[in-house]
Amino acid sequence: EDFDRWWSVFSTTSLAKRKQHGSKGSHVFRDPNEDGRVWVLFDWDAEGWQKFVSDPEVPAILQEAGHIGRPQAAELVGQYDA
Numbered sequence: 202e203d204f205d206r207w208w209s210v211f212s213t214t215s216l217a218k219r220k221q222h223g224s225k226g227s228h229v230f231r232d233p234n235e236d237g238r239v240w241v242l243f244d245w246d247a248e249g250w251q252k253f254v255s256d257p258e259v260p261a262i263l264q265e266a267g268h269i270g271r272p273q274a275a276e277l278v279g280q281y282d283a
Contacts, residue, residue, distance in 0.1 A: 214265065227241050229241050250274065254272070
């Protein structure tokens with residue numbers, strides 16, 4: 202809904218919860234065409250991500266942040282240097 206609202210939760214409450222489940226960091230990108238959309242690339246293993254999305258406290262954190270929908274994971278299909 203609102204980037205500033207989302208950011209205030211993402212960088213505090215959500216950050217603490219992500220660290221609890223093994224997140225080692227993230228890169229945040231704002232969509233240039235949709236004001237309310239962001240992309241986040243996490244340094245996180247699949248097990249930690251699953252624990253995070255299964256945590257019963259996470260839905261309330263997402264609601265506080267103003268999420269419109271449920272976060273979706275994208276599959277990494279490759280990585281190349283240079």
